[in-house]
Amino acid sequence: MEEESTGMGVEDNSKPYIYPDIELDKREGEAIEAARKLYKQPIADSDSWLEEEISRNILLTTVDALINWSRRSSIWPVNSGLACCAFEMIATAASRFDISRFGMEIFRPSPRQADLLIACGTLTWKMAPTYKRIYEQMAEPKWVIAMGACAISGGLFRRSYSVVPGINLIIPVDVYIPGCPPRPEALLHGIQQLQEKIRHYSIAKKKEQ
Amino acid sequence: MALALPATEISAKLEAQFPGSVVESSGNTIVIKPESTLQIASFLKNTPDFDFDYVSFITAVDYNTYFELVYYLISLKHNHTLTLKTRCTDRENPSVPSVNSLWKGADYQEREVYDLMGIRFEGHPNLKRILLWEGFQGYPLRKDFKPQ
């Protein structure tokens, strides 16, 4: 019975870590300082689809309509909750507000299998390189929703020394949902706006880009 | 009800045991010299009358000419409390002995004080930044911190 139990008392402690990790921490720190110097201007929102709809004379083809329908009806988000807003996102996924009716109840742990990044919560400079890496690992087509005041502009913590003032410095954003935290109904409204946006995509236009 | 011990009696005992280590005492607070932190803490922990086995928090305050470290000690057995303070006047390289060998709960708290205020703890096994990243310039909670 002794072997089955785990856990220990006070005896051995403060022994040095087996894997000396100060080099990894220094490299991470350099990446963070580099990110802080690099990302100073916000990335422009991708709203060019609004003008082109009017200027384009060709209507969406049936193929486009079919592809857009399938893309917007089963968007899979990635587990990207940062802080308090994450709990409103989880509440949206729970049984009362039921995000599953929009086809989105599968939250993928790996960004490679997902197409939506809902940034909920405050992004700090320490997390910024990792978040950029998560965004880059997602395959096209991918979308980003900035949920909550902290993701839109830094929110309550804007003047802090370690907070990124808005995630659009790091990644391009499609839909902004204000609130602190936004209600689950607000998140669902934002998702419906995103679905409206996806309705207007065209694969022909994408090839020109 | 937790009893806040009167500091004057305790400081008399501490003066008897470690002469010259107590700077002042009032209410529930004793201010001691930084060099004798470890000895006095060890005395307070191991003496059966006091038996301070639980350190509730360790923090630091920046009064512009000196740093003040605050230790809030509780004894679960006797249900009494005591506040211990030390002052470091050196602003360039402030340094205080670490109490990690007595109370393991002091480990992360001392690292946080080092990270945010810049006070080094001698004898701490793993003193490196905990909340901010390696390479961050400066110590944010100091009053003269200028963000870039």
Add this chain to the structure above:
Amino acid sequence: MTFKTESFVVNAGPQHPSTHGLFRMRFTLDGEVIQDVEPIFGYLHRGIEKLTEGLNYTQDIVFTDRLDYLTSMSNNHAYVLAVEKLAGIQVPERTEYLRIIMTELMRIASHLMTVGFLLNELGAFMTPLLYMFREREKILDLFEMVCGQRLTYNYFRIGGVSQDVPEEFFPAVKKYIDSLPRFIAEYDQLLAENEILLMRTKNIGILKPDAAVNCSVSGPVLRASGVNWDIRKADPYSIYDRFEFDVPTGSVGDVYDRYRMRIEEMHQSIRIIKQAMAQIPSGEIQAKVPRILRPPKGEAYAHVEAPKGELGFYIVSDGSTNPYRLHIRSSSFINLRLLRELMIGTKIADAIVIFGSIDICLGEVDR
């Protein structure tokens, strides 16, 4: 034939489904057995202690909501108690009762979440979690009736609460409290005899009482190890000394005991709420406090028994409108010291369960 093995390092990075937020662990593994683990956090460090020095005392209440965002009412309570201690303000009776009802409802909501996520990590994928969310939504409806918010309430004020409860609040609370024990019993019946739960949680992550006290652990984790220390009984604040309730303690200190603590504490919270609703007087809800509060020079420390442990605020005032220094003693940050003790020698699957049973919230760890 001899095998040569070496240990390797695995990073359970900041974005990971089982790490309750942005928490990173660097495991040094020998096969599946953990030889060493280093917890790395700070990915949500927002600098709240520095930001509070720039705003006045009433404006700082919003920061306290975002500390442990699942228990906003308790955080508000601790902060407001510290400021009232500093400034010497006495609150009216009705306020005290309202505050206690809100914090105990918050305790039930927080424990529901903890138990739900712990079972999620044990492998019962979403079912218990969604049941817990269903009950939690009812509590959030009650809070929305009172202050209009679902998560970060900002309900307490210095010297009182922001607004009085509407008439339909107490009947709704009574209806909810009467139905809750049946729900907890139904839940318990599904899980208490479950062989997988028992095998995966009994005798895993045992924490001895001496180690717990030495590591400054607080909350249900400390009580599961057998140490009878609950701030509501040991150092009563507000009017907790008027209520009768028990403090459950465990015997072994393993994961199962910590799970049991939370279920029992929910029952005790129900008792307190019933007594408070029977005794609450009518009256005003806000003491006379100047609009811009300038507490006298000095310092104060007030701590409460938050659902996750001991939450305390140490405030130093220099006589002006803003605090000179505000330190947050958060239980999750200090309880994390246990990780290295408890995880070395276990397998990864057990390690995740141990981590879930300590129950941290990253907002409080990183502040």
